[in-house]
Amino acid sequence: MKRIEGRKGLVQGAVAIAETIKAVRPGVIAAYPITPQTLIVEHLGKLAADGKLEGKFINVDSEFSAASMVWGSVAAGVRSYTTSCSQGLLLMTEVIFNMAGTRLPVVFTAVNRSLSPPINIQVDHQDTMTLRDSGLIQIYVENIQEAVDTHVQIYKIAEDKDILLPAMVCMDAWILSHAYAPVTIWTEEEVEEFLPPFDPVFSLDPKRPLTFGALSNDPSLITEFKYMTHDALIRSKQKIEEAAWEFEELYGNYYGGLLEETYTEDADIILVAMGTMVGTIKVALQQLRNSGKKVGLVKVRSFRPFPDSELRAALGAAELVVVLDRSFSASFGGILGGEVKSCLYGTRGPAIINFVVGLGSREIYPETVFDIVTQAEMLAERGLSPETIFFNLNKELLPEAIFSI
Amino acid sequence: MKLNIGGITEAGLSKKNQTGNWRAFLPVVDKEKCNGCEICEVFCPEGCAEISGKSFCVNEFYCKGCGICAYECPVSALTMVASGGLSS
Numbered sequence: 001m002k003r004i005e006g007r008k009g010l011v012q013g014a015v016a017i018a019e020t021i022k023a024v025r026p027g028v029i030a031a032y033p034i035t036p037q038t039l040i041v042e043h044l045g046k047l048a049a050d051g052k053l054e055g056k057f058i059n060v061d062s063e064f065s066a067a068s069m070v071w072g073s074v075a076a077g078v079r080s081y082t083t084s085c086s087q088g089l090l091l092m093t094e095v096i097f098n099m100a101g102t103r104l105p106v107v108f109t110a111v112n113r114s115l116s117p118p119i120n121i122q123v124d125h126q127d128t129m130t131l132r133d134s135g136l137i138q139i140y141v142e143n144i145q146e147a148v149d150t151h152v153q154i155y156k157i158a159e160d161k162d163i164l165l166p167a168m169v170c171m172d173a174w175i176l177s178h179a180y181a182p183v184t185i186w187t188e189e190e191v192e193e194f195l196p197p198f199d200p201v202f203s204l205d206p207k208r209p210l211t212f213g214a215l216s217n218d219p220s221l222i223t224e225f226k227y228m229t230h231d232a233l234i235r236s237k238q239k240i241e242e243a244a245w246e247f248e249e250l251y252g253n254y255y256g257g258l259l260e261e262t263y264t265e266d267a268d269i270i271l272v273a274m275g276t277m278v279g280t281i282k283v284a285l286q287q288l289r290n291s292g293k294k295v296g297l298v299k300v301r302s303f304r305p306f307p308d309s310e311l312r313a314a315l316g317a318a319e320l321v322v323v324l325d326r327s328f329s330a331s332f333g334g335i336l337g338g339e340v341k342s343c344l345y346g347t348r349g350p351a352i353i354n355f356v357v358g359l360g361s362r363e364i365y366p367e368t369v370f371d372i373v374t375q376a377e378m379l380a381e382r383g384l385s386p387e388t389i390f391f392n393l394n395k396e397l398l399p400e401a402i403f404s405i
Numbered sequence: 406m407k408l409n410i411g412g413i414t415e416a417g418l419s420k421k422n423q424t425g426n427w428r429a430f431l432p433v434v435d436k437e438k439c440n441g442c443e444i445c446e447v448f449c450p451e452g453c454a455e456i457s458g459k460s461f462c463v464n465e466f467y468c469k470g471c472g473i474c475a476y477e478c479p480v481s482a483l484t485m486v487a488s489g490g491l492s493s
Contacts, residue, residue, distance in 0.1 A: 202409070214413075214414050216412070225412050
């Protein structure tokens with residue numbers, strides 16, 4: 001039974017996250033204010049200036065420095081936090097691989113924004129999906145309350161002694177970061193009931209110096225070293241499920257663990273998606289069901305660790321799976337689409353169709369979802385196994401040469 | 406031996422790392438020319454070039470043979486000579 005009440009209010013997404021980070025009490029926050037950034041950093045900066053932040057807020061000269069700073073502070077045994085978007089996340093990439101390899105659980109908020117060019121600050125998942133091979137935990141959220149709650153959960157998962165990996169809450173820009181919604185925010189004391197203090201296995205101490213990130217050119221060690229990160233990330237699957245259940249017990253909110261399924265039990269067609277478009281699909285789903293179409297939805301909450309066996313169980317009985325990607329790997333296609341195909345390989349499972357949608361804030365309406373379902377049904381009927389489809393690609397805008405080849 | 410989580414190890418391991426093994430060339434001094442000006446000492450990125458007494462000497466355990474000392478020497482007292490790592 002839920003026993004924690006929280007404080008309810010109409011709050012802007014970024015402010016809700018900043019207030020949650022304050023309640024989580026990181027000892028060090030380092031962040032760079034642009035390229036691009038959100039109100040999360042601005043609000044944390046204000047809290048620091050007003051003397052309301054317990055930890056140290058460090059201004060730095062770039063996202064590379066921000067990431068390096070919190071890598072160091074977690075190595076010193078201090079709970080830490082940073083946040084960025086888009087190009088800023090890419091500038092952190094080198095350090096993120098180092099965090100995962102040295103097993104230092106920095107927590108990030110990634111506010112998902114499209115990458116340049118063209119220079120823009122619109123929403124899609126290209127920035128964070130590009131970090132997928134680093135060893136980082138990534139959870140994609142659907143609404144502001146889930147974003148708030150997932151931050152509390154993810155500290156517990158990342159700092160668990162069996163895991164010790166950097167972790168990122170991925171939330172869509174604008175739709176979540178800048179919109180206002182009725183949100184419940186948890187106080188320091190309320191967070192403390194769920195989240196124990198960070199108790200590192202190894203930490204820097206002048207009296208007991210250690211080496212983090214040592215040199216080894218030894219081919220007989222490097223595979224085993226890399227495997228440890230792979231193994232820890234796989235083991236974090238169980239911790240993500242547990243954190244979601246425990247959180248529900250105390251706070252009453254649950255959004256799924258690795259996945260969340262809606263109407264999948266009897267579905268002929270199952271859509272697979274991440275982030276805010278999940279909310280739109282849920283609305284569309286009601287209408288599709290009312291019109292007699294057996295359509296279901298799997299929300300992928302944890303993209304890393306990748307929920308492969310869970311997806312096989314959720315999707316195996318469907319006739320058609322339609323994966324909606326908000327990012328792509330050039331020349332290959334949708335990233336989530338590719339991974340869903342890969343995990344269903346050899347299962348005699350459903351036909352799979354992959355659409356790329358919503359790049360650079362192109363709006364996804366319930367009507368978009370109806371169109372996609374109709375298109376997918378047509379394609380499946382014709383027995384085609386098409387490559388990734390860029391949904392509603394406006395060929396009028398493209399130079400003719402592209403189509404004359 | 407077992408790896409620690411994250412490969413975290415004791416401190417000061419770089420002292421045991423024989424970077425001299427990477428070397429293809431070693432700086433050799435012409436004592437007649439060397440005037441003990443210490444420019445080599447200042448420029449050596451590894452801190453293994455040293456003026457001892459009044460002449461150049463090199464720590465062969467760490468010297469990677471980059472040749473910066475020889476390049477910077479204002480009196481051309483240093484020559485890079487082919488060297489098989491720590492064989493000497």
